[in-house]
Amino acid sequence: MxxxxxxxxxxxxxxxxxxxxxxxxxxxxxxxxPPFRGPGGVWSKYDPAMFEKAYFKQHPQEVWPLLKTIFYDTLARARxxxxxxxxxxxxxxxxxxxxxxxxxxxxxxxxxxxxxxxxxGSTRRMQCLACRAFFDSASISLERLPPPCPACGGTLKPDFIFFSEPxxxxxxxxxxxxxxxxxxxxxxxxxxxxxxxxxxxxxxxxxxxxxxxxxxxxxxxxxxxxxxxxxxxxxxxxxxxxxxxxxx
Ligand SMILES: [Zn+2]
Structure with missing residues (x-):
């Protein structure tokens, strides 16, 4: 069959x-x-409000450790x-x-x-919210969070869609x-x-x-x-x- x-x-x-x-x-x-949606999905463990772009812009120091844990640590191991x-x-x-x-x-x-x-969008790129420049995520150290823009020192945002972003x-x-x-x-x-x-x-x-x-x-x-x-x-x-x- x-x-x-x-x-x-x-x-x-x-x-x-x-x-x-x-x-x-x-x-x-x-x-x-891991899947993001559904029971046991990533989104069920965090407050979705944290991943609104407006919230992120105001609280990058609070949201970036979560972004690193959820996305970058997991993806580093994925093939x-x-x-x-x-x-x-x-x-x-x-x-x-x-x-x-x-x-x-x-x-x-x-x-x-x-x-x-x-x-x-993609985790593989980041964009500076200040000067709008794009960077390859592999070139950005996540030792210090939030990672500063190499060009202007502004806040970098992963170039994927946050909640309520078009x-x-x-x-x-x-x-x-x-x-x-x-x-x-x-x-x-x-x-x-x-x-x-x-x-x-x-x-x-x-x-x-x-x-x-x-x-x-x-x-x-x-x-x-x-x-x-x-x-x-x-x-x-x-x-x-x-x-x-x-x-x-
Ligand atoms: Zn910049």
Whole structure:
């Protein structure tokens, strides 16, 4: 049964004109990154008000130790898993136009994916709130918190979306354009609960495209929206799907 669905999905990917992957926290769980939402998720342990941009600007000395613990200490240990590599393989073989991810962990790029639209930003960059300059996070020491801007001494903020911050126009535009140009959307590790990102697969579907979903649990996409729902671990199913697609 599952194999039949997997064969079908491989056939669709093999015949697609333009495929995008839409990914979320579920693809990085097998890399040791805890999910942020849901019971036991990171956000259930902290007051979300701390991660409002306005609060951060006024209390960087209070919020930065949390940012370091939640994001930078965890990410320093995280490595891409077979699901990330499978997407990079599909792209390298010309079977995937790009990845639109809600993740901020940089693991798609670490696995070798080239076209990656980071819808919610990235931990890999920081921006100075004073002079607006961007820096590679790897070049910023977190020994002293908050880390000062190397250019002007101002407060650095990770370049990912805080609560109630809008999606940057450029990435929204690029992701939307790519989705609208695609005829297949491969959803991996997300139920699309976060808007407006969660509407990306709808852009493909409403233009007549096909949606293939890989998730460990049923989501609101799974029945009635996704054309094929492959239930299981992304780190297992995605490499199998990529192998079948590329062998055809
Ligand atoms: Zn600065």
């Amino acid at each position: 599952a194999n039949h669905a997997l064969d079908n999905a491989a056939r669709i990917l093999g015949q697609a004109r333009c495929t995008i992957a839409f990914t979320g926290a579920g693809i990085s769980v097998e890399s040791g990154i 891409p898993n077979p699901a990330h590599y499978a997407l990079a393989d599909l792209e390298a073989a010309g079977r995937l136009a790009g990845v639109i991810t809600q993740n901020i962990d940089g693991l798609h790029q670490a696995a070798g994916s080239r076209t990656v639209h980071e819808y919610h 999606i940057p126009f450029e990435v929204h535009r690029a992701a939307t354009d790519l989705a609208q140009a695609s005829d297949v959307c491969l959803i991996v590790g997300t139920g699309g609960e976060v808007m407006p990102a969660g509407r990306i697969p709808h852009l493909v579907k409403s233009a007549g495209g096909t949606v293939i979903e890989i998730n460990l649990y049923e989501t609101r996409y799974s029945y009635g929206f996704s054309d094929i729902f492959l239930q299981g671990k992304a780190g297992t199913l995605l490499p199998e799907l990529a192998e079948k697609t590329l062998a055809a």
